[in-house]
Amino acid sequence: MRNVGSAGLSGYMSFSEKAAGDLIADLKEQLSSHFKEVMVGLMYPPPAYDAHELWHAMKGAGTDENCLIEILASRTNGEIFQMREAYLLQYSNNLQEDIYSETSGHFRDTLMNLVQVLWEACQQKTGEHKTMMQMILCNKSYPQLWLVFQEFQNISGQSLVDAINDCYDGYLQELLVAIVRCVQDKASYFAYKLYRAIHDFGFHNKTVIRILIARSEIDLMTIRKRYKERFGKSLFHDIKNFASGHYEKALLAICAGDVEDY
Secondary structure, three states, X not given: OOOXXXXXXXXXXXXXXXXXXXXXXXXXXXXXXXXXXXXXHHOOOHHHHHHHHHHHHHHXXXXXHHHHHHHHHHOOHHHHHHHHXXXXXXXXXXXXXXXXXXXXXXXXXXXXXXXXXXXXXXXOOOOOXXXXXXXXXXXXXXXXXXXXXXXXXXXXXXXXXXXXXXXXXXXXXXXXXXXXXXXXXHHHHHHHHHHHHHHHOOOOHHHHHHHHXXXXXXXXXXXXXXXXXXXXXXXXXXXXXXXXXXXXXXXXHHHOOOXXXX
């Protein structure tokens, strides 16, 4: 079910919707724990999986802001557009409205801008620093942002990440930094997220599962390369050390591995 392109979402939601739904229901009934999360996640095409993760990030006990940041800061315009459609089809809810109701402040405003996707030219010219930062990061393409970042450093003498860290805090800071990191090198951003999920949070299963499944058909090989370059050990090695049983085998099958990883 993972190999679904731009035209595949409607196919998933029509011809194979019932079959996929039945199989997902069977998997949920027959499997348990994190192994179940992996196998169920693999049944969704990418836009539907993102929608699934966002729904559960907002509709559970409390809002998982880190999940919102990771998904919305890293997806392309087209991916976000498909995600919004999938969200509406699966849950009969508007993604923007749910984000508005579950978040607040400048963090909410920036998420809302990201979800709009259309990169419309901003009409407001308030001059407020935080509003301008949000507009720049949410209304430019990646090539434009890269040029903006370079020019910012030339003029100010500091990186945009350092400037954001000086000016902001909390989830808004994390969101803006995530956008910058994804523009600079998306694979490195995900490698860092995986390393922290494995080593700093006692193997944060939801984050590891989400990233491996979401990036499995996009750039997971590059993420693996960045992971080993930056942290010395392979992603395959670290998963093998921290996971076990069928859950471990499922994660390693998604991750794959070269001879030196074993």
